[in-house]
Each structure stands twice: as structure tokens, then as C-alpha cells.
Amino acid sequence: MNSAIGFLTEAPPQLLPARELMAFTLASHILLVPFGVALPAITLLMHHRGLRKGDAVALQLARRWSVVMAVQFAIGIVTGTVLSFEFGLLWPGMMGRWGDVFGLGFGVEAWAFFLEAILIAIYLYGWRRLKPWTHFWLGLPLPLAALMGAFGIIAANSWMNTPGGFTLDAGGNPVDVNVRQAVFTPMFGPEYWHFVAGVILTAGYVVAGVYAVGWLRGRRDRYHRLGFTVPFTVAAILTPVQFILGDSIARSVFHDQPVKFAAVEIVWNTDTHVAEYIFGRLNPDGTISGGLRIPQLDSILAGFSPDTEVTGLTTVPAGNRPTATEATIAHWAFDIMVIIGSLLVLLALWYGWCWLRRRDLPRSRWFFRCAAIAGAACLLTVECGWITTEVGRQPWIVYQNMRVAEAVTGTRASSLWAMFGIVVVVYVLVFGAFLTILLKMRTRWRIADEQLLDVSAAGPPEGDVPYGPRLTTAAGSTEATEATEVAAAPDHGTGRADGGER
Amino acid sequence: MISGISDVIAGVLLAAVTAYACGGGTDYGAGFWDLVAGGSERGERPRWLIDHAMEPVWETNNVWLIFVLVIMWTGFPVLFQTVFSAMWLPLALAAVGLVLRGAGFALRKQTRLLAGRRVYGAVFAVSSLLTPFFLGAAVGGLATGRVAPGTTASADAWSNGTSVITGLLTVAATAFLGAVFLTADARRFDAADLAGYFRLRAWYSLGAIAVLAIIGLAVTRDDARYVHNGLTSGIGLILVLLAVVAAVATAVLLYRMATGLARITAVAGVALVVVAWGLAQRPYLIPTSLTVDQAAGAATTLRWLVLVTLIAVVLVGPLLVLLYRLDTRGALQPLTDADLRQPPADQASDSSPPS
Numbered sequence: 001m002n003s004a005i006g007f008l009t010e011a012p013p014q015l016l017p018a019r020e021l022m023a024f025t026l027a028s029h030i031l032l033v034p035f036g037v038a039l040p041a042i043t044l045l046m047h048h049r050g051l052r053k054g055d056a057v058a059l060q061l062a063r064r065w066s067v068v069m070a071v072q073f074a075i076g077i078v079t080g081t082v083l084s085f086e087f088g089l090l091w092p093g094m095m096g097r098w099g100d101v102f103g104l105g106f107g108v109e110a111w112a113f114f115l116e117a118i119l120i121a122i123y124l125y126g127w128r129r130l131k132p133w134t135h136f137w138l139g140l141p142l143p144l145a146a147l148m149g150a151f152g153i154i155a156a157n158s159w160m161n162t163p164g165g166f167t168l169d170a171g172g173n174p175v176d177v178n179v180r181q182a183v184f185t186p187m188f189g190p191e192y193w194h195f196v197a198g199v200i201l202t203a204g205y206v207v208a209g210v211y212a213v214g215w216l217r218g219r220r221d222r223y224h225r226l227g228f229t230v231p232f233t234v235a236a237i238l239t240p241v242q243f244i245l246g247d248s249i250a251r252s253v254f255h256d257q258p259v260k261f262a263a264v265e266i267v268w269n270t271d272t273h274v275a276e277y278i279f280g281r282l283n284p285d286g287t288i289s290g291g292l293r294i295p296q297l298d299s300i301l302a303g304f305s306p307d308t309e310v311t312g313l314t315t316v317p318a319g320n321r322p323t324a325t326e327a328t329i330a331h332w333a334f335d336i337m338v339i340i341g342s343l344l345v346l347l348a349l350w351y352g353w354c355w356l357r358r359r360d361l362p363r364s365r366w367f368f369r370c371a372a373i374a375g376a377a378c379l380l381t382v383e384c385g386w387i388t389t390e391v392g393r394q395p396w397i398v399y400q401n402m403r404v405a406e407a408v409t410g411t412r413a414s415s416l417w418a419m420f421g422i423v424v425v426v427y428v429l430v431f432g433a434f435l436t437i438l439l440k441m442r443t444r445w446r447i448a449d450e451q452l453l454d455v456s457a458a459g460p461p462e463g464d465v466p467y468g469p470r471l472t473t474a475a476g477s478t479e480a481t482e483a484t485e486v487a488a489a490p491d492h493g494t495g496r497a498d499g500g501e502r
Numbered sequence: 503m504i505s506g507i508s509d510v511i512a513g514v515l516l517a518a519v520t521a522y523a524c525g526g527g528t529d530y531g532a533g534f535w536d537l538v539a540g541g542s543e544r545g546e547r548p549r550w551l552i553d554h555a556m557e558p559v560w561e562t563n564n565v566w567l568i569f570v571l572v573i574m575w576t577g578f579p580v581l582f583q584t585v586f587s588a589m590w591l592p593l594a595l596a597a598v599g600l601v602l603r604g605a606g607f608a609l610r611k612q613t614r615l616l617a618g619r620r621v622y623g624a625v626f627a628v629s630s631l632l633t634p635f636f637l638g639a640a641v642g643g644l645a646t647g648r649v650a651p652g653t654t655a656s657a658d659a660w661s662n663g664t665s666v667i668t669g670l671l672t673v674a675a676t677a678f679l680g681a682v683f684l685t686a687d688a689r690r691f692d693a694a695d696l697a698g699y700f701r702l703r704a705w706y707s708l709g710a711i712a713v714l715a716i717i718g719l720a721v722t723r724d725d726a727r728y729v730h731n732g733l734t735s736g737i738g739l740i741l742v743l744l745a746v747v748a749a750v751a752t753a754v755l756l757y758r759m760a761t762g763l764a765r766i767t768a769v770a771g772v773a774l775v776v777v778a779w780g781l782a783q784r785p786y787l788i789p790t791s792l793t794v795d796q797a798a799g800a801a802t803t804l805r806w807l808v809l810v811t812l813i814a815v816v817l818v819g820p821l822l823v824l825l826y827r828l829d830t831r832g833a834l835q836p837l838t839d840a841d842l843r844q845p846p847a848d849q850a851s852d853s854s855p856p857s
Contacts, residue, residue: 064842067612074608077561078601084571085597088586095575096583100799103576104806110565110572111814117562118821125557125834127841177800410654411590419594426598430605433622437612444614445842 011405017416018090018408025082028427032076038203039069041143042231051132061227070124075434094397094407101166101174101182102159109152115145154195158187162256163398186256190249197242204235206375212368236348243345254302258311260392263327264334265298270312274298279335284324322394333387340377508798511577514811516780518569523776524769525563531680532556533630551696555687577807578797581787590655592636599633634676635669642668645729650791663721671714675772678707682768686761701756728789732782741778745771
């Protein structure tokens with residue numbers, strides 16, 4: 001167990017399958033994370049609007065989103081549990097040596113997750129029988145619990161990047177654990193805020209994208225307008241914020257993990273006046289093939305001056321830094337993330353401009369086409385950000401303290417490959433079924449809405465509706481407000497605008 | 503009895519395992535009865551009840567497991583490392599089972615076509631059987647002393663007699679808990695026929711537990727000497743006897759259809775057995791190679807872990823009570839199709855010409 005040194009020999013055969021398995025399960029789980037953290041918040045925002053304005057359309061959207069949330073949360077729970085198991089199944093060496101140093105973050109995450117599971121159950125199943133505002137207030141702590149859970153996870157990950165809060169004894173074992181320093185490591189702050197902004201805007205763009213597609217297909221009713229506007233506005237506000245946060249985390253990496261920064265920017269030799277490469281491939285001999293070279297820019301970005309000295313990969317022995325291929329992967333992931341992020345800033349500005357000028361959505365179909373794919377692009381950036389931080393840290397699992405190869409399980413490679421195969425099949429089926437069910441729900445609801453439009457004169461069907469009879473009276477008063485407050489908010493003049501466009 | 507901070511954390515770990523055995527166990531049991539409920543026609547009503555009884559709380563019950571894992575790796579890193587290295591296969595299979603189970607259950611609820619529901623239901627039910635078996639087998643294997651720090655994965659560690667019996671006992675215990683809770687739920691949902699149906703199954707599973715326990719006593723005598731002794735003497739024996747009393751009381755209470763009390767005694771019975779097992783292992787986490795003190799992590803971390811646990815109890819406790827109370831009072835109901843289709847009045851007014 002105490003093999004801090006002497007592991008410089010070649011990697012054990014089980015390393016590759018263990019890595020692939022971890023990467024695959026995490027890459028899958030991380031796609032659900034934005035929704036686990038931010039969908040409750042966005043839903044509650046819509047819910048609040050529905051209750052405050054007595055807006056039945058907003059309530060309807062919130063109800064439907066909560067049904068989606070139910071399925072997504074369940075899949076997120078099980079794929080997340082798998083990750084907890086994998087700490088032991090794949091990386092027992094890391095947990096055995098460092099568990100008591102950095103594990104506490106997970107303790108926070110566990111109880112936050114507990115709160116979330118309870119609150120979400122009350123929220124999802126409370127629509128029918130709880131009093132409307134009681135129901136809302138019981139749901140309100142959900143986003144806080146989600147942020148708390150994220151705190152735990154990010155604390156653990158940032159510790160792996162900039163480990164602290166311990167000293168090593170003669171045998172290389174951590175002693176004198178200082179929990180506060182182990183939680184609040186240098187990378188924690190930047191990583192946390194970058195993550196929070198990232199997941200909220202991703203969830204916002206994905207949800208808005210669903211209604212952007214509907215809008216492009218000609219469904220321009222208030223339901224689609226509201227379903228688009230609320231999440232898109234949240235995401236659009238956060239996009240420029242995220243741009244700044246992203247820039248600042250890159251500089252934190254420059255200061256606290258210089259070798260990772262060198263990998264991400266494919267910098268071979270330490271130098272000033274370092275050029276920035278957009279894409280391009282780092283060769284094992286340090287040359288760079290392809291890519292767009294912008295002189296001086298990397299130094300300027302890292303320290304606001306072309307004289308800034310940027311540490312190169314060659315400052316550490318080859319065994320202590322990412323390989324050329326790994327550096328290229330991290331570099332591409334980083335560039336894709338930055339490019340998509342920049343494009344999203346433009347999209348947000350477009351939206352903001354139209355809103356300031358006309359208090360209305362942009363008219364261009366191209367705007368909605370971009371909005372429709374913004375969600376998918378955001379999910380791609382989430383993957384890219386994660387690849388950047390994880391691949392850029394190689395070959396360390398605990399930066400400069402433990403190699404991935406030292407942490408890996410002793411289980412035979414063949415068992416791991418077999419498990420990898422099983423897990424891929426299971427995940428493909430589960431995620432496939434999950435998507436199918438979401439699409440079916442959407443179709444079912446759309447058909448129901450279309451039927452409703454045909455027979456709108458027939459009035460609401462009988463049966464006990466959520467929140468009882470309140471809805472109908474509230475709806476009556478909304479119509480009155482709408483008539484008086486034309487164009488006070490983006491949603492209000494809709495009936496007219498739609499009529500004009502059809 | 504409690505000598506230091508590491509014993510406190512060991513107690514917290516045991517409490518979390520107990521909570522998972524009872525909360526998660528009830529849900530696994532529901533899955534077990536889903537599996538054996540028969541064809542889609544005959545099993546329709548039991549499955550309907552299982553769906554409704556499980557749905558608001560199963561995710562919460564599942565989180566106990568995450569708590570167990572976190573306390574293991576933060577409080578006793580060496581224990582975590584050893585268990586997951588030596589019990590690799592059963593734990594890997596349990597993890598896959600957990601995914602299939604959760605996904606199967608959540609997706610079945612949202613599926614309308616019978617064929618689809620059958621597939622998801624089967625996946626849910628089969629993995630509800632396998633997951634507790636593998637978890638139980640891993641625990642049983644630890645009790646035999648075949649595992650020590652440094653042991654690598656081998657089939658022997660979890661495919662021996664004690665492991666198999668413990669796995670089967672775990673499944674039987676979950677089936678018992680599931681049946682008792684479903685009996686109570688059947689009364690709550692006014693389904694008298696199902697109350698009788700599940701009461702009968704609760705008795706059956708109690709019989710199965712008794713048989714397995716007797717076989718287990720014989721098997722563990724030589725195979726898991728240390729734990730066997732702990733369970734047949736001193737405090738371990740007292741707790742086991744109390745568990746037997748609780749089990750008999752459950753059977754009697756079910757006969758009288760006092761389902762509310764039966765739930766309590768059933769949980770008490772299972773919890774007592776788990777606690778008895780934990781105490782029988784003292785002072786070892788893995789008999790007889792790793793003691794609580796040897797496995798304990800840094801003292802600072804353990805103190806913080808106590809703090810985190812206290813916060814969890816203060817924050818989660820009341821909400822957990824609220825959730826179970828709302829649930830048993832019927833305040834929590836799923837949205838029906840009609841709710842989601844229900845006309846938003848504004849949209850209706852949207853389609854008609856504006857005033």
C-alpha cells in the first residue's frame with residue numbers, strides 16, 4: 001500500500017480498462033448533472049410565476065417539467081451510486097490512502113443529496129394534495145440542497161487537482177490532516193463557481209431548446225413562448241458571467257497547476273511571448289502540427305502581458321506530465337469549450353439586444369435554430385470541461401502525490417474489460433430508454449394540447465385537478481390582468497403577436 | 503463500551519447499514535414480490551400496489567447506501583479499500599443491479615405499452631432479487647475471515663457457505679419487510695384482498711427466514727467462528743432473541759391485522775439482527791484481521807465526520823419524518839395523465855381571438 005515511489009515502471013494492464021470504465025460512467029452521469037442541480041431551480045422559477053400571477057400555463061409547464069425531473073433524478077441517482085462504487089472497485093488505492101483526507105466533502109454531499117431526495121419526493125408528489133404555496137415553499141430549499149451537494153463533489157475534485165490539508169510522514173502516508181484546508185484548496189473556488197454557472201446555463205439552454213424546436217415548427221403559442229423565455233433568460237444572463245469565470249479559472253490553473261496549463265495550451269518549453277494555438281496537435285518531440293497560431297496571445301491571456309513567462313511541459317520529467325496525446329486531447333477539449341462558450345455569448349447578446357430594443361423575442365428563425373442547438377452544445381462543453389480538468393491532470397490521480405497507476409485495483413484486466421462491456425450495454429439501454437420515454441412524453445403532451453385546442457370551447461374536464469378549484473378562478477383573473485397590462489412583460493402580448501404571425 | 507471517536511464512527515456506520523437494510527430492504531422486498539406476482543393479468547393488482555407504495559420514498563431509501571459508502575471511505579479508508587478489492591465481483595454486480603433496478607422502476611412508471619412495462623418490470627424485479635443477494639454475500643464473506651487487508655479478488659471470498667446463506671437470508675429479510683409494508687399499504691389504499699395476499703407472503707418469508715437461520719447457525723459454526731460465537735453469547739444472543747420475539751410479534755400482529763404495529767416490529771426485528779451482527783464482530787470490522795482502531799482514519803477527520811453526521815441528523819431527520827408522515831397520510835400522489843393534459847386556461851384563451 002505504501003508505494004509512493006518505485007511505481008515508475010510501465011502501467012499495469014488493468015489500468016486501461018479501469019480508466020475507460022470510469023471515463024464512460026462519468027461521461028454518462030455528467031450529462032444528467034446539470035439537470036439534477038439546476039432543473040429544480042428553473043422549475044421553481046416557473047412555478048413561482050404560475051402561483052404569483054395565477055398563470056395556468058406556467059403551472060402546467062412547471063408540472064410537466066417536474067415529471068421529467070422525476071425520471072431524470074432517478075436515473076441520476078443510480079448512475080451516481082455507480083460512481084461511488086467505482087471509487088472502491090477501480091481506485092481502492094486512492095481511497096485507502098487518502099479517503100480520510102478528502103472524503104469529508106462526500107460526507108457533505110451525502111447529506112445534501114439526502115435532503116434533495118426527500119424534498120424532491122415531496123415536491124413531485126405534492127402537486128395534488130398539498131396547498132399551493134405550502135407545496136412551493138417545501139420545494140424551495142431544493143436548489144440550495146443541490147448547490148450543497150455540488151459543493152461536496154467539487155471539493156473532492158479540486159482536492160485531487162490541488163491537494164492540501166495534510167503532511168506526509170517518512171513512509172509517505174498523510175498525517176496531520178487539516179480538514180478545512182483539505183476542503184478549501186486553491187482550485188476549489190474557481191472550480192465551484194465555474195461549475196455552478198455551467199450547469200445552470202446548460203439546463204437553461206437545453207430546456208429552452210425544446211421549445212425553440214416547437215417554435216420553429218410553428219407552435220407559437222404562449223405555452224411555447226413561456227417555456228422558451230424563462231429558461232433561456234436565466235441561461236442568457238449567466239452566459240457572459242460564465243465567460244468571465246471561465247477566463248479566471250484558466251488563470252487559476254496557470255498559477256496552481258502550471259503543468260496542466262502547459263498541457264491545455266500545448267506549451268512545450270518555458271518561455272515568454274508564448275503563442276496561442278487554436279487546435280493543432282502536439283507531437284512527442286514537442287513540435288506542433290496544424291492549428292491556428294496567434295503570436296503572443298497565450299502569454300497575454302495568462303498574465304495580461306506578452307512578457308508573462310508560461311511554464312512548459314518540459315519543466316517536469318516525461319513521467320510526471322501528460323503525454324503528447326493526452327495534452328492534445330485536453331487542448332482540443334479546452335478549445336471546443338472556449339469556442340462554444342464564446343458563440344453562446346453572442347447568442348445571449350442577440351437575445352439581450354432584441355429584448356432591450358423591442359421587449360420581445362428575436363424574430364429571426366436563425367436565432368431559434370441557434371437556440372435549439374445551444375443545449376446540445378452546452379452539454380458538449382460540460383464534457384469538454386471535465387475532460388480538460390481530468391486529462392490535463394494525468395498521470396496523477398492526486399496531483400503530484402499519487403499516480404493513477406498506483407491507485408488502480410488489483411483485479412484482473414479481463415474482469416474489468418468484461419465489466420466494461422456489461423456497463424456499456426446497460427448504460428446504452430438505460431439512456432436509450434430514458435430518451436425514448438422523454439420523447440414519448442413530449443408527443444403525448446403535444447397531442448393532448450392539440451386536441452385541447454380543437455375543443456377549447458368544451459371547458460375543463462371533470463375530476464380533481466391539482467390544487468383543486470383554485471385554478472379556474474385564478475385563470476379568470478389572469479385574463480383580466482392581461483387585458484390591462486399589455487406588453488408589460490414579454491409573455492403578455494403574445495396572444496396578439498401570435499395571431500399576427502399566423 | 504465506547505472507547506473513542508473511532509467507535510463512535512463505527513456506530514454511525516452500523517446505524518447507516520441498519521437504516522439501509524430496513525429502508526432499502528423494504529423496497530428490495532417490494533421488487534421481490536413484483537417478480538413473483540405472476541403473469542401480467544394475475545399480477546396486475548399487486549404490481550399496482552407495489553408501484554404506488556414505493557414511488558415517493560424509494561430514492562430516499564437508496565441514499566442510505568451512499569451514506570454507508572461515504573462513512574466507510576472517510577472513516578475507515580483501509581476497510582473500504584479491502585472490501586472493494588476482495589469482494590470485487592459481488593459488489594460490481596450489485597452496482598449494475600442498482601442501475602437496472604432504479605432505471606427499470608422509474609421507466610416502467612412512465613411507460614404506457616404493456617410490452618414495454620413488462621420489460622422494465624422484469625428488469626426491476628430481477629435486479630431487486632440479485633442486488634441484495636450480492637450485498638449480503640459480500641457481508642457474509644467478510645464475517646468468515648477469508649478477507650484481510652491485501653486480499654485480492656477471489657471467488658472463494660464470497661461463494662462459500664456462509665456467504666450464500668447470508669445472501670439468501672438478506673433476500674428473505676427484504677421479502678419479509680416488503681410483504682409487511684405492502685400489507686399495511688394495501689389497507690391504506692383500501693385493497694382488502696391485497697392485504698390478505700401480502701400478509702400470507704409475510705408469513706411465508708418469516709418461515710423461510712427461520713429455516714435459513716437454522717441452516718446458517720450450523721454453517722457458520724465452523725466457517726465463521728468469531729461471528730458465530732458473538733451471535734450465540736452475550737449481548738449478541740440477547741439481541742438475536744429480541745429479534746425472534748419481534749418476528750413472532752409481527753406474525754401475531756399481522757394475524758390481527760394490526761398493520762401499523764406490525765411494521766414497527768418487523769423493522770425492529772431486522773434492525774436487531776443487523777445490530778447483533780455488528781456487535782458480534784467487535785472489536786473487528788473484518789474478523790479477525792482488521793479492528794476498528796486499526797482501520798480508523800485521521801482523528802481530525804473522524805471528529806468532523808461526527809459533526810457532519812450531527813448536521814445530517816438535525817437537517818435530514820425532521821424532513822424524513824415529514825416525508826414519511828405525508829406519505830402515510832396519503833398527501834403524496836403522483837400526477838396523473840389528466841393533470842398533465844388538463845387545459846391551461848390561458849392557452850385556451852390564447853387560441854380564441856383576444857378581446
